[in-house]
Amino acid sequence: MRPGLNRFLAINCLLAVTVFAFSFAGLTLLFIMGSVDFLPGFETALGHRFWLKLMLALGLAILSAFAISQIQQVWRGELDKAYAAKSRFEAVLEHIVSGVMLIDTKRRVLFLNPAAERLLNLPAGSVVGRDISEIICTDDFAAAITAALQTGELQEVESTLFCPEKKNLRSYISSFVERGSAGGLVIVFHDITELKRLEQMRTEFVASVSHELRTPLTAVRGFTETLLEGAMMDQAKAEHFLKIIADETRRLSALIDDLMDLSRLELKRANLNVGPVDLTHLVTETLVGLKPRLDKAGLVLVVDLPEATAQVSGDRDRLRQVLLNLVDNAIKYTPSGGKITVRVIRLTEKARLEVTDTGRGIPTQELARIFERFYRVDKARTRSQGGTGLGLAIVKHIVELHGGHVGAQSEPGKGTTISVTLPLVKR
Ligand SMILES: Nc1ncnc2c1ncn2[C@@H]1O[C@H](COP(=O)(O)OP(=O)(O)OP(=O)(O)O)[C@@H](O)[C@H]1O
Numbered sequence: 001m002r003p004g005l006n007r008f009l010a011i012n013c014l015l016a017v018t019v020f021a022f023s024f025a026g027l028t029l030l031f032i033m034g035s036v037d038f039l040p041g042f043e044t045a046l047g048h049r050f051w052l053k054l055m056l057a058l059g060l061a062i063l064s065a066f067a068i069s070q071i072q073q074v075w076r077g078e079l080d081k082a083y084a085a086k087s088r089f090e091a092v093l094e095h096i097v098s099g100v101m102l103i104d105t106k107r108r109v110l111f112l113n114p115a116a117e118r119l120l121n122l123p124a125g126s127v128v129g130r131d132i133s134e135i136i137c138t139d140d141f142a143a144a145i146t147a148a149l150q151t152g153e154l155q156e157v158e159s160t161l162f163c164p165e166k167k168n169l170r171s172y173i174s175s176f177v178e179r180g181s182a183g184g185l186v187i188v189f190h191d192i193t194e195l196k197r198l199e200q201m202r203t204e205f206v207a208s209v210s211h212e213l214r215t216p217l218t219a220v221r222g223f224t225e226t227l228l229e230g231a232m233m234d235q236a237k238a239e240h241f242l243k244i245i246a247d248e249t250r251r252l253s254a255l256i257d258d259l260m261d262l263s264r265l266e267l268k269r270a271n272l273n274v275g276p277v278d279l280t281h282l283v284t285e286t287l288v289g290l291k292p293r294l295d296k297a298g299l300v301l302v303v304d305l306p307e308a309t310a311q312v313s314g315d316r317d318r319l320r321q322v323l324l325n326l327v328d329n330a331i332k333y334t335p336s337g338g339k340i341t342v343r344v345i346r347l348t349e350k351a352r353l354e355v356t357d358t359g360r361g362i363p364t365q366e367l368a369r370i371f372e373r374f375y376r377v378d379k380a381r382t383r384s385q386g387g388t389g390l391g392l393a394i395v396k397h398i399v400e401l402h403g404g405h406v407g408a409q410s411e412p413g414k415g416t417t418i419s420v421t422l423p424l425v426k427r
Pocket residue numbers: 258325329330333357359360361362370375376377378382386387388389390391392393416
């Protein structure tokens with residue numbers, strides 16, 4: 001049995017006992033008064049009889065007053081408890097993150113908590129008395145309300161609202177009883193917009209991964225079958241096909257490595273080996289190894305470093321990976337004769353690492369998406385250059401794990417600057 005009901009029954013029992021006790025006391029008084037008149041010793045002593053009656057009446061009055069004060073105390077205690085329970089109940093409804101709404105059997109809103117007002121984007125206190133179908137007007141929701149009213153069974157329904165931005169709500173609808181008959185419905189709303197967004201992202205990610213894996217796999221299968229069908233006999237052809245197979249297999253394993261790296265970073269399981277890292281030093285030592293590649297690509301490298309050190313707290317290898325990814329892109333997407341500038345700038349509490357190139361640039365409308373997984377501006381061309389489309393997504397994750405942020409600026413045909421800002425070590 002619910003505690004509220006228990007208290008209600010207890011109060012009623014107390015009331016019944018009180019009425020019974022007072023009736024009993026009254027009857028006893030009447031009986032005693034009558035009996036006194038028949039007491040043999042008092043028949044002639046009128047004075048004694050009067051005083052005895054008075055004393056009995058006074059005694060009963062004192063007893064009654066005592067009983068009344070006790071009952072009053074119990075009542076006050078019960079009222080206090082009921083008031084405290086009501087306040088607690090109101091506090092729960094006020095602060096709960098789920099929206100709660102009560103509607104009557106005619107579908108009119110009886111009550112809604114602040115979370116419901118927020119979720120449904122309704123001005124406070126504006127909807128009590130309105131029909132629920134004016135507030136949520138999807139067919140599925142209306143059908144669930146009808147089913148809950150008709151069957152009394154719990155209904156679960158998802159609705160998409162546009163109020164003003166898109167919002168996904170999951171509602172649980174159950175009936176409640178008031179004074180023995182159907183009182184209406186309690187609707188609990190959960191905001192599942194973020195959940196839906198993540199579901200959508202996961203679906204897209206699985207589709208992208210499958211697509212990325214299928215492309216090299218199809219090539220490997222195709223060339224292997226061609227070799228088996230006879231091309232193996234022609235040595236030149238066989239060599240050419242095997243070279244393609246080797247390239248595609250390398251691409252497959254690079255893709256899987258990048259995917260695993262990204263997943264570790266996303267799950268924040270990548271154990272960062274954090275220590276003081278001087279960005280100027282990191283740039284100098286990393287770029288030395290890139291000289292042959294830059295020469296081969298016909299590119300000029302300019303390094304612009306501050307005089308003072310730029311010390312950040314981070315994982316040296318991971319920060320080197322960031323720099324290598326950015327310079328790799330600059331090399332890949334800048335035609336021969338171009339220039340790549342790597343710059344470290346000290347700001348008040350931050351340091352910025354910039355990689356600027358004079359390459360083909362990125363159209364403005366695509367700029368915001370280059371840090372997404374598998375996003376490539378020119379899909380066919382970049383894939384042929386061997387990229388997985390995960391490089392900048394990995395960069396973004398590493399930088400964010402270090403408490404920094406990434407940025408991109410570009411002018412198509414003129415060049416691109418990708419920047420990484422990291423907090424400087426406080427001295
Ligand atoms: N410096 C740049 N100049 C022009 N386009 C760029 C530059 N950097 C990145 N991009 C564009 O952004 C896309 C995403 O870059 P990202 O580094 O994530 O992938 P990728 O270079 O294609 O592959 P990966 O880095 O895995 O080898 C690239 O495909 C390219 O279209």
